Amino acid sequence: MKRTGSILDTIASPADLKRLTVRELVRLGDELRRETVSAVSVTGGHLGASLGVVELTVALHAVFDTPRDTLIFDVGHQCYPHKILTGRRDRMRTLRQGGGLSGFTKRSESEYDPFGAAHASTSISAGLGFAVARDLLGDGGDVVCVIGDGALSAGMAYEAMNNAGHLGKRLIVILNDNEMSISPPVGALSKHLMQLYTERKFQDFRALARGAVALLPPPLQKGAARARGLVKDLVIGGSLFEDLGFSYVGPVDGHDTRQLLAVLRTVKDRADGPVLIHVLTEKGKGYGPAEKAADKYHGVSRFDIVSGRQHKAAPQAPSYTAVFADGLMREAERDPRIVAVTAAMASGTGLDKFQQRFPDRCFDVGIAEQHAVTFCAGLAAAGMRPFCAIYSTFLQRGYDQIVHDVALQKLPVRFAIDRAGLVGEDGATHAGAFDIGFLTNLPGFVVMAAADEAELVHMIATAAALDDTPSAFRYPRGEGTGALLPQRGVPLEPGRGRVVRQGGKIALLSLGGRLTECLKAADELDARGLPTTVADARFAKPLDRYLILQLARHHEVVVTIEEGAAGGFGAHVLHLLSAEGVLDRGLTIRTLCLPDRFIDHDTPAAMYAEAGLDAAAIVSAVHAALGMHRRREILPLGLASAIA
Template sequence: MTKAPVTPLLDRVHTPDDLRKLPKSELRQLADELRTEMIDAVGSTGGHLGSGLGVVELTVAIHYIFNTPDDRLIWDVGHQAYPHKILTGRRDRIRTLRQGGGLSGFTKRAESEYDPFGAAHSSTSISAGLGFAVANKLAGTPGKAIAVIGDGAMSAGMAYEAMNNAEQAGNRLIVILNDNDMSIAPPVGGLSSYLARLVSSGRFLGLRDLAKKFAKRLPAPLQVAARKTDEYARGMAMGGTLFEELGFYYVGPIDGHDLDQLIPVLENVRDAAEGPCLIHVITQKGKGYGPAEEAADKYHGVQKFDVITGEQKKSAGGPPSYTNVFAKSLLSEAEQDNTICAITAAMPTGTGLDKFAAAFPERHFDVGIAEQHAVTFAAGLAAQGMRPFCAIYSTFLQRAFDQVVHDVAIQNLPVRFAIDRAGLVGADGATHAGSFDVTYLATLPNMVVMAAADEAELVHMVHTAAKYDSGPIAFRYPRGNGTGVELPETPQQLEIGKGRMVRGDEKQGRKVAILSLGTRLAESLKAADQLEAKGLSTSVADMRFAKPLDSALIRKLMATHEVIITVEEGSIGGLGAHVLTLASDEGLIDAGLKIRTLRLPDLFQDQDTPDKQYDEAGLNAPQIVDTVLSALRHNSAGVEEARA
């Protein structure tokens, strides 16, 4: 067990007010202690590491120069905000990150006044910051909005949509581009740092303002020429022409780890009379921790790890993850079909498509954090005869719902949606839960929606999707490891819209029928065992498809069973709603039939272990049993009475 880090300066800083009392000469030491504290904390909890380490100095500088929380600090992709949490009164809870009842791994309004806007999906900060800045402007109240965007978030179109309207905020909006992968800037050098300080200084801005006033006296063509000369002169030196065209005054690039550069630039920008400003800051992901510097991707998100060696706690052995099963299955299909393409939105490793990229680089496309583009790009590929698989987490596919409707479903294009992280996801909490995909996809005409009950079923569904050319098709699967079933050597092509009986017979009269969609099948079978032990004969069906429904199977089960229970790891509007609609439309409900639907509750569930989350949601075997007993109007002690 390692000793707690020695942090004498950090121990005196409980809020940014304490930070602002320190002399500038002590900020370097404070940043070093803050980095040490973050490494130690994440080592004990797991979580996002590399991004936070890269913004330690930037976090210190922002809180030192700006009057937070009155100046609103909005973090894009909130996993950059661990150092921010430590400096804003939450250090005593930092070792509860991502645990049940603990701190969120992202910014969260309910957690602190220093988190003015929640962020777990990317590219929202400039839009939100613009809202804060304009609201202050309209109300005539002081306060600026500082949006820190980075870690790939500038690859999303929403950031540029916001920047296109940013002039409305005047000088109340400051955007800090945290460029941690050198994707925009040339290497930072002394000249560029000097120029950044120079062009952000009050003296330079004053001279520039004087030049603008002089230029207004010139004929119109010369006014345009003067403006362009100013923009291009600074653009050639610093690369900011794009941002200038979007209405921002560009400063940078500067070294985001050099407080002697950060502090004067932030001071100058804070006091400037210019309009919205963008500060381009270069940082190193994983800065200050050797293992994270050497492998930024591996240490972006980590398990618990040994701070001394950097060795991450290995997960227990066992069945392969659903993500790996999907990746291997897709590789197998692509080896036999050169029309198969794979698309990911900045998550090649998370979706398993890094393996596809290695084998078929010309057929793999990482489009960045741009889910809308990913879906419509896939639609274009499909329209031209390719077979695209669009692999996107359930929570991120929500961002492209209009494209799924307009560009795919209406045109009935055969885009394959591989929906990872379906259902509840544990430590990432409500923002990353895959709660809604069945609901929002199964409402769409032409769409086929499948849910894998185990890893063997996932293999069959990948194959089925590869062979399906009649329109869009989606299959969902959860985070984590499979159930341990044997994987098929040869995948089956499933009949569209047909479920399977796992226990019992739809033609045989029984007391209870459980209709499961997805990986709650294992809990449904446990529930069936418990019900049988109570003398209640129980059938279990794996529906496989939320759309189209296996109407024939449902009719038979309703005709031969007294209680129908649907179980799914999604929100209202999914399998249960479609079964109820079928029963209502066809008059299948009579006085002797009881139907109950089990689904995720109508709330955003906080982080915890997945098993605890599903227990809270009422989707484990004991709750399934209780639902059946309640439907039969008795509890476990009254089974004999009900049977009689």
């Protein structure tokens, strides 16, 4: 029976794809691409990567029996078509909104998301775990991992492939090669993939048709450099992947549904060990504005479908990222020893601007945070002044190297920690919640947090001047506060904070980007007859002992505020006050920090309100503390101290 209506409207689950003809699956891909564009135009999100895997997603769900077969997407930037086909189409316009769908795969969201992802290079390790569990439990089913060429630059992916090749388990890895990670792919692997593309013809799976080959279609033959080898009938034995124990299949045209179906079905029927299918795709495929954009619409805000114009509010102040880039370039102009390092986030950290200005002094090492940290340690040991710019959430991946290779050797690596605190639509996976705690615990570290963009400029200068100790400065995502920027950063005295507003009864001691909310809270408290001092700690380590002790001695209530998890700045303040015996004298103190749970995606304002770190929550904390303070005044000292 010939269908004339929408095929996508008939899809309630992946099982519905099994009844479709190849022609109908091709048509479904076209409809799925249009639906993805339509949904993301309303919410914003990671559009380009999702458009690049439309045909691949259709083919995977048509061939494999999900969720019995396990399908794991690396990172998750490309999972929107998958969400549409797995019963979540009616919620796609809640994507990345409060209470809505996650922008990544998430176990609690659907049985079709067997493993959560938002950080790169985890899929093969997780997939091998599923494969081993399958064989031990005798459950059957295939395990398929989809990983991008950018994510394959991380060492963890090779650790997993090495282990998988050794174990010999049946595991299917799809290498989605679009030559386009967030930043341009770098390193020997990228060159190896280019060689596979330019120096060998399309190889069908050996068992499918030995000697039957077909050239890649013209749309994928981009440029003489990539097309020159297509005329060669060359079969490269012992490729990198085969040396790791994988059967290599490809390259395969990732936008040819018929070709994908043939290869996937053959692999499913005949593979008896680990297999890597090399699929060539184009990020942003099928949507003109994305295809033309330099970043292929990797991450977009809401946009007009016809024109592709994104609806972005006019910035009221420069972003912290831009201020960091400009500040670091000014320091580098004065000091030729300054170099910058990032891990596949040159544009995200602002170092793309630095790279244009100082191409020989900027290094993008790929998705390899561990290597980035130790690379910086080597640079520092050799007399350079490295700045390692990594998002807080990704810096976690290099923690052992921070401890062993940097802190233990007292090497002056400077960590520029972007996206500190809560980050909005990307949610818990990208929140910068833990760096204060895990860095302040390390001996000899100087840890700073910028309250505004002017402070960030001074902290860059401070880090540049520190030649005998490792240091870090953290700053939020998004626009600054509109503070007047200095012409030149002035190094701060380590461990010296500042009082920005003088009061008398209440003291709010802020670390980082909540200072504006503290000032708002102080206005409200002053209006209620509670004169409030507001101080900016600047340093989580070393602490400004004098400032903290003065606040404790001259105020009835002290409240610390930070954009980090428990065990960070507030904990160190409590430790200091306890050691100085201040707590024994009846001081009422509260430490406000992120709650002991992960906070789901929403607007930053809503997330901070939920976390209890906005002005209203600060005022409430003060009133609660005052109530306890009054109760304590009529109790014996010992009991009062216990209550406080």
